[in-house]
Amino acid sequence: MNVHPETERIELSLLLEAVHLKYGYDFRNYSMAHLKRRIEHRLSLSGFASISMLQHAVLHDEAMFRIFLQDLSINVSEMFRDPSFYKALRDEILPMLGTYPSFKIWHAGCSAGQEVYSMAILLHEAGMRDRGQIYATDFNRAILKQAQEAAFPLAQLKDYTAKYQQAGGENSFADYYTANNKRALLRPFLKERIFFSEHNLVTDGVFGEMHLVVCRNVLIYFDRELQDRVVGLFVDSLCPGGFLCLGSKESLKFSRHADKFEPVREKEKIFRKRRDA
Amino acid sequence: MKRIFKAVVMGVSSGGLEALKTLVPVLRPDFGVPVLIVQHLSAQADSYLSTRLDEVSALLVKEAEDKEILQAGVVYVAPPDYHLLVEVDGSLTLSVDPKVNFSRPSVDVLFETASDAFADKLVGVILTGANQDGARGLARIKRRGGLAIVQSPDSAQADAMPRAALESTSVDHVLPLHEIAPFLNKLIGSSHDNTH
Numbered sequence: 331m332n333v334h335p336e337t338e339r340i341e342l343s344l345l346l347e348a349v350h351l352k353y354g355y356d357f358r359n360y361s362m363a364h365l366k367r368r369i370e371h372r373l374s375l376s377g378f379a380s381i382s383m384l385q386h387a388v389l390h391d392e393a394m395f396r397i398f399l400q401d402l403s404i405n406v407s408e409m410f411r412d413p414s415f416y417k418a419l420r421d422e423i424l425p426m427l428g429t430y431p432s433f434k435i436w437h438a439g440c441s442a443g444q445e446v447y448s449m450a451i452l453l454h455e456a457g458m459r460d461r462g463q464i465y466a467t468d469f470n471r472a473i474l475k476q477a478q479e480a481a482f483p484l485a486q487l488k489d490y491t492a493k494y495q496q497a498g499g500e501n502s503f504a505d506y507y508t509a510n511n512k513r514a515l516l517r518p519f520l521k522e523r524i525f526f527s528e529h530n531l532v533t534d535g536v537f538g539e540m541h542l543v544v545c546r547n548v549l550i551y552f553d554r555e556l557q558d559r560v561v562g563l564f565v566d567s568l569c570p571g572g573f574l575c576l577g578s579k580e581s582l583k584f585s586r587h588a589d590k591f592e593p594v595r596e597k598e599k600i601f602r603k604r605r606d607a
Numbered sequence: 608m609k610r611i612f613k614a615v616v617m618g619v620s621s622g623g624l625e626a627l628k629t630l631v632p633v634l635r636p637d638f639g640v641p642v643l644i645v646q647h648l649s650a651q652a653d654s655y656l657s658t659r660l661d662e663v664s665a666l667l668v669k670e671a672e673d674k675e676i677l678q679a680g681v682v683y684v685a686p687p688d689y690h691l692l693v694e695v696d697g698s699l700t701l702s703v704d705p706k707v708n709f710s711r712p713s714v715d716v717l718f719e720t721a722s723d724a725f726a727d728k729l730v731g732v733i734l735t736g737a738n739q740d741g742a743r744g745l746a747r748i749k750r751r752g753g754l755a756i757v758q759s760p761d762s763a764q765a766d767a768m769p770r771a772a773l774e775s776t777s778v779d780h781v782l783p784l785h786e787i788a789p790f791l792n793k794l795i796g797s798s799h800d801n802t803h
């Protein structure tokens with residue numbers, strides 16, 4: 331079907347409005363190009379002829395809304411993704427974090443926990459585990475449940491192991507999990523002092539003072555205005571001198587809050603909140 | 608009357624570095640619109656491609672950044688392991704969505720979103736490559752009234768991608784590699800011709 335582009339844009343914004351009004355999830359400031367692709371994908375999978383038909387289904391059937399939510403939440407992640415980032419954390423950031431008697435880390439948009447457990451391993455190896463609390467949040471309930479299981483497809487472990495080593499890991503990575511059927515179960519001690527909870531970066535607020543915020547590959551899904559709002563939330567959450575880590579292709583370059591941070595490791599996208607911010 | 612365009616998108620896979628080193632340096636220094644390129648690379652690749660191309664080109668060649676605004680006469684290359692999308696307001700978005708056609712970045716993702724943004728004011732170019740990525744995107748560009756160019760399969764180091772593109776839609780121009788940049792120079796003109 332060939333829908334007029336302007337008509338389609340109207341349908342898209344009506345759908346987002348409907349979802350917001352009915353379910354409270356606010357996608358109105360997400361990247362429209364991204365949303366449109368995901369929605370087209372859903373239309374073709376479910377055989378809807380138009381976005382308006384999807385809107386009808388989402389409004390009248392909560393199960394359809396859950397599917398839609400799943401479609402829009404891209405949970406692609408890896409342990410030790412971008413090994414050089416984790417190496418910088420290990421070599422430079424954790425020693426500074428270690429000067430606090432106790433500290434709090436927030437992983438925002440933590441997906442199935444790959445990033446969180448990578449951090450737990452770093453803290454364990456630095457002997458800092460019992461001084462830090464980790465808060466791991468995502469707006470996707472289903473993925474958080476998965477994260478709490480700390481189980482990953484065994485097929486991915488080879489890649490994770492290689493990345494762990496590139497990130498400076500010197501232990502045997504196999505000591506951190508047990509293989510069970512086709513799954514690798516992370517050892518239970520890695521789950522200690524991690525609190526998983528539902529938190530929507532668009533609509534929920536600050537929930538504590540953090541020393542380190544990790545939010546990687548989440549902001550790219552937002553438009554500039556929403557990026558500004560969410561970075562603002564991190565400014566409000568971080569203690570003076572606290573660290574902010576973004577994804578390897580994210581930056582504060584276009585951000586309204588750029589002047590509140592100073593780069594610590596520019597290439598690894600690690601910033602520090604200025605003491606006077 | 609001369610047709611007005613707002614952007615050129617290109618997709619290329621195996622044999623890409625050579626093809627782009629032939630094509631991009633020949634683009635005129637005052638090229639009138641932005642050029643966006645998806646080249647398939649391994650996830651671990653660094654920004655070698657854009658650096659190398661920039662050294663040999665008159666135009667600025669850079670890795671595309673999230674939320675930057677397109678500018679005429681700049682060549683944007685999708686970073687390895689990220690999809691590149693164009694927003695309706697002419698800004699860029701990167702994403703880590705799953706691979707499309709076994710590729711991230713995917714040519715289809717760039718072409719389809721650019722087509723939504725620029726409709727009939729878009730030129731799509733498919734170059735050498737050993738897969739099917741880009742065929743669907745080029746078909747959408749045509750459906751929305753844009754212009755489709757494909758490297759002639761016999762001039763391509765790998766001809767599967769050009770062939771798939773030719774099968775997917777009625778392509779406007781099939782050209783050997785060395786004629787593509789001169790053709791674009793004439794078609795697009797300078798930034799001065801393009802002020803509207």
Ligand SMILES: C[S@@+](CC[C@H](N)C(=O)[O-])C[C@H]1O[C@@H](n2cnc3c(N)ncnc32)[C@H](O)[C@@H]1O
Nearest residue numbers: 403404407439441468469470530531532546547
């Ligand atoms: C691409 S994943 C990134 C995962 C991980 N941080 C990484 O870089 O590997 C993006 C995550 O952000 C979450 N997300 C998207 N919008 C969100 C929002 N408004 N609030 C909280 N989480 C969100 C998604 O559910 C998904 O798990």
